[in-house]
Amino acid sequence: MAREKYLAVNRNVTGFSFANLGLFTGFASGIVNAVYSLVILGIFKIFFSEEMASAAVGVYAAAYALFACVVALFSSEILRWFTKTKLLYITMIVLGTCYCMMSFSVKPETFIILDYAAQTALTLVSVLLPLFIADFSKKVGMEKLNARLHLWENVGALVAPVFAMTVVGWFNGNYRMPFLAAGMIYFFGLLFFKHFGIVQQDKKLKAVNVRKTMRALRITAISFFKKTGMLRAYIVNFGFYALRSMRLLYVPIVVIENGFTNETLGIILSVGILPYIIIDVFIGKWIKKYGVKLWMALGFISFAVFSLFATFITGKLLLVIFVLWQISGAFMESAHDLLFFNGVQKKDQAKYYGIFRTSVNFPSVIAPILGTLCITVFGSTSAVWLITAVAGILSTIVLLSKR
Secondary structure, three states, X not given: OOXXXXXXXXXXXXXXXXXXXXXXXXXXXXXXXXXXXXXXHHHHHOOOOHHHHHHHHHHHHHHHHHHHHHHHHOHHHHHHHOOHXXXXXXHHXXXXXXXXXXXXXXXXXXXXXXHHHHHXXXXXXXXHHHHHHHHOOOOOOHHHHHHHHHHHHHHHHHHHHHHHHHHHHHOOOOOOOHHHHHHHHHHHHHHHHHOOOOEOOOOOOOOOOHHHHHHHHHHHHHHHHHOOOHHHHHHHHXXXXXXXXXXXXXXXXHHHHXXXXXXXXXXXXXXXXXXXXXHHHHHHHHHHHHXXXXXXXXXXXXXXXXXXXXXXXXXXXXXXXXXXXXXXHHHHHOXXXXXXXXXXXXXXXXXXXXXXXXXXXXXXXXXXHHHHHHHHHHOOHHHHHHHHHHHXXXXXXXXXXXX
């Protein structure tokens, strides 16, 4: 896929400009993540017992992630039809609209339909931002720009959980109302992006030939995995997002099941963002100096160790574990996709990024299903941390292997 041309753009726009959009996406995502699994849990409690509802959350999350994986897979084809600029406008509008509507949705089926529409847009936004950053990276390098993006995402996410739980309190325990705030934040992010003054020539829409599209995807996928280092990059990214998926899905549930309040959950989620913000200030330079593998290995190994403790520890010490393993995540956050960006020429990044991006969503298909099995077999939600312990160990082995 040829690199896109920009007909007009404000002179002061750089890769840092797009990284700054992380403030909006991080704040909105932090709000949604704080209440998302609890909303889904509440929906399934209508149909199942409390224990079965907790397991059903994992099944729903897996189906949801599988859908996102398909969207990511076809993102390179979507980029053949639309410019990145137009697509970002469309997806931000969809996100803002869907989240606002989800806050007032009463029927479970309505919420789920909107949830899938929002996931389509969210997946595309997560594909577009790194590609924009790469286009405008110039001599700065992806290490620093990645760190800046994640820094702003974490600054936004720092106050998001407490804010989300405060909104829940305002509306008498209604976990859906924070979605309204998330939707408004995406609209503000859209206005911020509009000031970049980016203009691209529209692409000609061509009739979709399903057979040719599928053949093109197959060829692209084969070509991607044949490239040196890309299989390793894919597996390492898979491991990182498997840990992240389990943490986002089950930490809120485990905290509430251990008898802690919504306010405590909000504080723990917010405090857990601090290691990311602190480390993001320095990690770009550290990665350039010491390399990607060191920080990824430290993150995977320490996460595995903390996960083992989390399987049998209860009470306030469990909350300490949930905060400590955020340090592990912070080591990896700015490094996990650099194996891709440093291993693929810039002109080919848009072509292959959709394939690579499935390593973000596919773990959220596998991990929750395994989590559901653990809960069913052991009868405890905390058993899911066995999955993250194993994932951390296996990812380290792949990362450090010679081939």
